[in-house]
Amino acid sequence: xxIASMFFETKKEMPKDAEMIxxxxxxxxxxxxxxxxxxxxYLPLFLRVYKKVEKIIIEEMDRIGxxxxxxxVLTPKELWDETGRWNDFGSEMFRLKDxxxxxxxxCPTHExxxxxxxxKSIRSYKQLPQIWYQIQTKFRDEPxxxxxxxxxxxxxxxxxxxxxxxxxxxERAYNKHREAYIRMFKRLGIDLTIVEAASGLMGxxxxxxxxxxxxxxxxxxxxxxxxxxxxxxxxxDTKSNDYNFEDSELKEIHTPVKGDVETVxxxxxxxxKRFIKSILIITDNKPVFLLxxxxxxxxxxxxxxIFGEKFRYANDxxxxxxxxxxxxxxxxxxxxxxxxxxxxxxxxxxxxxxxxKNDFHIKGINIKRDMKDIEFVNIKTVRENDNCPVCDSGxxxxxxxxxxxxxxxxxxxxxxxxKAMYLDNNGKEKPIVMGSYGIGLGRVISxxxxxxxxxxxxxxxISIAPFSIIIIPLNIKNEKIMNKAEELYAxxxxxxxxxxxDRDLRAGNKFKDADLTGIPVRIIIGKKFIETNxxxxxxxxxxxxxxxxxxxxxxxxxxxIEDKKGLCKID
RNA sequence: CGGGGCGUAGCGCAGCCCGGUUAGCGCGCCUGCUUUGGGAGCAGGAAGCCGCAGGUUCAAAUCCUGCCGCCCCGACCA
Numbered sequence: 001x002x003i004a005s006m007f008f009e010t011k012k013e014m015p016k017d018a019e020m021i022x023x024x025x026x027x028x029x030x031x032x033x034x035x036x037x038x039x040x041x042y043l044p045l046f047l048r049v050y051k052k053v054e055k056i057i058i059e060e061m062d063r064i065g066x067x068x069x070x071x072x073v074l075t076p077k078e079l080w081d082e083t084g085r086w087n088d089f090g091s092e093m094f095r096l097k098d099x100x101x102x103x104x105x106x107c108p109t110h111e112x113x114x115x116x117x118x119x120k121s122i123r124s125y126k127q128l129p130q131i132w133y134q135i136q137t138k139f140r141d142e143p144x145x146x147x148x149x150x151x152x153x154x155x156x157x158x159x160x161x162x163x164x165x166x167x168x169x170x171e172r173a174y175n176k177h178r179e180a181y182i183r184m185f186k187r188l189g190i191d192l193t194i195v196e197a198a199s200g201l202m203g204x205x206x207x208x209x210x211x212x213x214x215x216x217x218x219x220x221x222x223x224x225x226x227x228x229x230x231x232x233x234x235x236x237d238t239k240s241n242d243y244n245f246e247d248s249e250l251k252e253i254h255t256p257v258k259g260d261v262e263t264v265x266x267x268x269x270x271x272x273k274r275f276i277k278s279i280l281i282i283t284d285n286k287p288v289f290l291l292x293x294x295x296x297x298x299x300x301x302x303x304x305x306i307f308g309e310k311f312r313y314a315n316d317x318x319x320x321x322x323x324x325x326x327x328x329x330x331x332x333x334x335x336x337x338x339x340x341x342x343x344x345x346x347x348x349x350x351x352x353x354x355x356x357k358n359d360f361h362i363k364g365i366n367i368k369r370d371m372k373d374i375e376f377v378n379i380k381t382v383r384e385n386d387n388c389p390v391c392d393s394g395x396x397x398x399x400x401x402x403x404x405x406x407x408x409x410x411x412x413x414x415x416x417x418x419k420a421m422y423l424d425n426n427g428k429e430k431p432i433v434m435g436s437y438g439i440g441l442g443r444v445i446s447x448x449x450x451x452x453x454x455x456x457x458x459x460x461x462i463s464i465a466p467f468s469i470i471i472i473p474l475n476i477k478n479e480k481i482m483n484k485a486e487e488l489y490a491x492x493x494x495x496x497x498x499x500x501x502d503r504d505l506r507a508g509n510k511f512k513d514a515d516l517t518g519i520p521v522r523i524i525i526g527k528k529f530i531e532t533n534x535x536x537x538x539x540x541x542x543x544x545x546x547x548x549x550x551x552x553x554x555x556x557x558x559x560x561i562e563d564k565k566g567l568c569k570i571d
Numbered sequence: 572c573g574g575g576g577c578g579u580a581g582c583g584c585a586g587c588c589c590g591g592u593u594a595g596c597g598c599g600c601c602u603g604c605u606u607u608g609g610g611a612g613c614a615g616g617a618a619g620c621c622g623c624a625g626g627u628u629c630a631a632a633u634c635c636u637g638c639c640g641c642c643c644c645g646a647c648c649a
Contacts, residue, residue: 009581011581011582011583011598011599012582012583012598012599012610013582013583013598014583015582015583016577016582016583016584016642017577017641017642017643018642019642019643034641036640036641037640037641037642092647092648108648109649138649140647140648140649142647142648143572143646143647144572144643144644144645144646144647146642146643150649151647151648151649155649156649157649158649159649209649210649218647218648219648300646402649403648403649404649405649406648406649438648438649439649440648440649441649442649443649444649472608474607474608475606475607475608476607477607478607504607505607505610506606506607506608506609506610506611507607507608507609507610508607508608508609508610508611509609509610509611510608510609510610511608511609511610512609512610513610515609524608526607526608527607527608528608536608
């Protein structure tokens, strides 16, 4: 396309509201335009990138036997009531009423819709397995949209759903998706890590997230420096069973120092490792004790995974009422309160915690001996340099990252509550076993920019660049230059996506725009062409300049592009 | 929802404390000329409900009240 007549509008200055590099470049390069908080218009240049991403996703989904469909975005309340998510989604769901005053939701995700379709069409095991997917706009009323396209209220998502007869078939569908995702992201030029994740509002058993490591990401993951262990901090674990001290009788000790574990351990001159932090929370109006090693804190996310968002910390009055002592002097010892202890405390012996009596602690605690109603769960914080929970000598690294894909083994959560059943080969009715798999297209594109940019702008991998080539005639008033530019444009256009910068601007402007918008291959026709009949080719992510004769140009350009394509190719 | 910041021309900003000409500046835009290898120069020009509503005042972009919008930091997700 010829730029002079295109919708091509870059900005000279960085947008003041943007913080993240991808956000800045998307705005500055004229790719997107903010409509309202968390809602963006995709401008022509962006849509070209978007379509390419979409194409790669579709190709890989089709490869694993996915069938594309398109589900409605406008859905009645009744559908969501069946799974209880009309309530569960809370204010994150966009809701509206029709003229008859009936409630509707703009879909934040499509499990209910797909399950509804499944129950209407699937009858027999002979119709399974199925993989259905769509690329569709989702609506989520995020509390705080931010970071350009990373966190928005309206966004496009590739969501697929697998329908299977049993769990092992579900696993197969899940693994197919996993492989497809790896291929897609490779083709998109994204460097990523797959981590173990929490399922959250989706429910279900296993889930993994596709994380692109980036300092501007909102998530944190723990990675082992030796083996391939990687996990979202929400579920990360560490090996630390060194709380197995000498066993002894319980004994009260006088600790007239008010304060936390640090204060008391200093006073007693005891290692912090010997302490158990006892924290009282209230959930369902009942008190529950949480126990973690004294040297660690509670990871609130993990608590939420166990109790939902219904838990809260007990206040001073409640602490006293349930334990008979003040904060700092409590523990589950001799109390009839349910205990959730961190897994690392499983074999803990010779430990110290509160005596449920002000100014006293108790020592010699043997968890298994002294606590009755106890369950061991992973609730402690994980830190950089902790031991890997899997291998022998690995240490954990903590990294920030962007979540671009998430795959879930849902199981029968939706099919059971919505009665999506099939008849097995014994004529017995069973719920369909489901999986759900998402990729955020806007996040994918932002991530690519985060991972491929320099101080001058975006550096698109050729697989998704809006155009592969930009021809820059440096002086459009010079006939010889302009004729050659038009000639090359016509020639290259046959096999490539080409932009011709036919604007009457000086060289600097054109170079800046070419850099900013990130077009991979640049063909410059300028003074050199007039003087020596030579044309210059430069490549966006290198400083190398290639000078060619016009007759060789086509071959050289083809080679460069083939070479670039190779980087994103698979198989 | 808690904390912070900002709304003045398409973009980036000054003016606001301390009310008082015709509301400025840079970029962009339009016209003409010159210029053409890293965001050119000169000349002329268009463009503003100073976020909205109310109040104080002879007089409000400026002071007061309320509201709205946008961004950033926290709790949530693709």
